[in-house]
Amino acid sequence: MRTKTLVKLVVVAVGVLAVAFAARAAKEARSLAANAAQRVYVAPGSYDEFYAFMSGGFSGQVSVYGLPSGRLFRVIPVFSANPENGYGYAEETKPLLMTSHGPVPWDDTHHPELSQTKGVPDGRWLFINANNTPRIARIDLRSFETVEIIEIPNAGGQHASPFTTENGEYIVAGTRFSVPIPQQDVAISSFKDNFKGTLSFIKVDPESGRMSLAFQLLMPGFNYDLAHCGKGPSHGWCFYTSYNSEQAHTLLEVNASKNDKDFVAAVNWRRAEECIAQGKAKTLPTKYYHNHLDEGSRIAKSEVIDSEPVLEPASCEGVVYFLPTPKSPHGVDVDSTGRYIVAGGKLSSTIPVHSFEKIQAAIAGKKIATTIAGVPVLEFEAVLAGEVPNACLGPLHNEFDGKGYAYTSCFLSSEVIKWQLETWKIVDRIPTYYSIGHLMIPGGDSAKPWGKYLVAMNKITKDRYLPTGPELTQSAQLIDITGDKMQLLLDFPTVGEPHYAQAIPADLLVEKSTRMFPLENNTHPYATKTEKDARVERQGKDVHVYLTSIRSHFKPDNVEGVQVGDTVFFHLTNVEQDWDVPHGFAVLGAQNAELLVMPGETRTLKWEAKAPGVYPFYCTDFCSALHQEMQGYVRVSPQGSSVPLGTGAPPPAPAAPAPKG
């Protein structure tokens, strides 16, 4: 009886599932392009049309994919140490991960942002935020490596970051979690009185790309979630979404969803510059790290900064306005003309669009509903350009194709909708599998999108891939947006959880790519540029090994005279000057990582000599037919041993032939 019921149940359950899958398959068949395979095929030896840079989410890194193939060909270490190439382990790279809290080996990356010139991605740098311990990194796109990291003080969960102004005058950041400023020991329930938000403006040097914190705007203690800056007519302004205008400090899931409207903060940064020039900013004592990689020595250096300018809205009239926006808005995106500011009200079923012209008119006409902590709140109707009605469930983010259409990701209803600016009419929908977060069109947040593909980045994949236990891959889906109907082309798995992404045509990067680092430019103090300078030196308990590598040997390849208790620094200079010939270095018992050394650069691995013996080291990166011969030994003797420091005694002379007899 029981078994029968169970069987019946299983039959029913399977039936229900089968119907559900059949329905899904039919839906998907309608959206899948007929010749999808052909359209994503990139022939062997050919390049993809676009590079896509995806945030790695909790991997802390950036992953680089080709579009349309979806091929992964690089993971760039940014905020997480990476033993694979020694990033964060090699002595030269450690300062990059320094913060006011000490060295931090991990973070959560969310939003890559390509540098722009005149509102268009220029292929020079990629910026990305660390959400947990607030920082912004700059990746040099000539070498696809992290060259600078700046810490953002007075912030927590630095989510609204990093977004660029039209010419990279600033990269902006905003704190998701408001915190006491300056930090102090207060009751969490005193949130409304003691907690504040900050919106940060980071200057970018137009030549070197070097970042510096220009100022922070001190805001009411809401959660500042995302941002985008104006372009064209709205250049000079940046827009931030905020939620939790309730200022709840517990169970935000419920308590921060009560107000019908939260706000987009519209910041006039030119006005901020005026106020700062007039001396209206306060200098706040603080402490943050600014780390950057020196180009010649390729050694990262840290600088500690102990104060920064803070501007309060009440002391600088006109610097910031709140635009009422339903309801717990998430993304805020400026269309390619710079006229419209589209918010994604994640708990609203309509998509509100603010008009930059109307914002200016409302300010001029003093259409002010109220004021919160010195920030005027403009009237909703006065700034609203229109709303996309009955859009979808859970609209989060918007990108644009430059042809008058916007594309919105809808988390709850798992779809992308395409709608027309100015008529606010939905013209197409396509399902995503499943629970889409961000979406990305190459250049889709810039003044000139390359509106050919759209990438949906999904939080949940469930039945899309081979199951891998409880943890499944996140994934991206490539959608063709060249026709009237969006067409699904490809699914591909991603590294970590992708949040935002940016993409750029390959030809803007290919020509700039670094092939090697010229030895003559290497200013590393422990560089060994020719084999004749290879040597071993002792300074007290520190032993410095000046090593070179070239296919396929190290010089020196034997080291003797090291004693128990010594710290050995292997300074390996890869003296190759050819493309695609890194050498690796690994030594038995190393408790940190390996080194992966690019042609022309010097990297240092620290190694403790703990017990007498002879320890092999070798090259880890297959470099030639004789790669397996690329090895050496380090001999460790007891303390006080008389073994001389050096590269080993010559082999004993061959013994004389034994006399016959």
Add this chain to the structure above:
Amino acid sequence: MPIFATAVRWFLTAGLCLAALTGTRPLLAADPPSGPGVGPVKKVEVGPLDAAKAKEGAAVFETKCSACHKLDERYVGPALKGVTQRRQPEWIMNMILNPEEMAHEDPTAQKLLGEHMVQMTFQNVSQDDARKILEYFRQVDGAGAAAK
């Protein structure tokens, strides 16, 4: 966490007492009655209240449901007092057993997703346990026990 658990227990106790004292009526009488919903449960026989089953249901509710549902107030999901008057017993069990498909296919569940904006999750509740939770809801809503 202990404080949270205590609070949950308090709510449960308060709910039970209130139900016992007043024979609670639906809080949202205007809500339209649901159909049976979509899922494995086609027909549930509902008889006189089985207090032992309701007690077991309360225990399952506390471990698997109470992180998101309270009886008397909207929390992550809707308040559940009166749910047996608002929805058919089959609908309640199908929502527990098959929430994702319900949210896509059942109009009432779709509407709830629109209001609450959080997809209810399947908590690996067996059909037996779902039936016990239903009994617990019936007890909360003042269903009568069998006459002795």
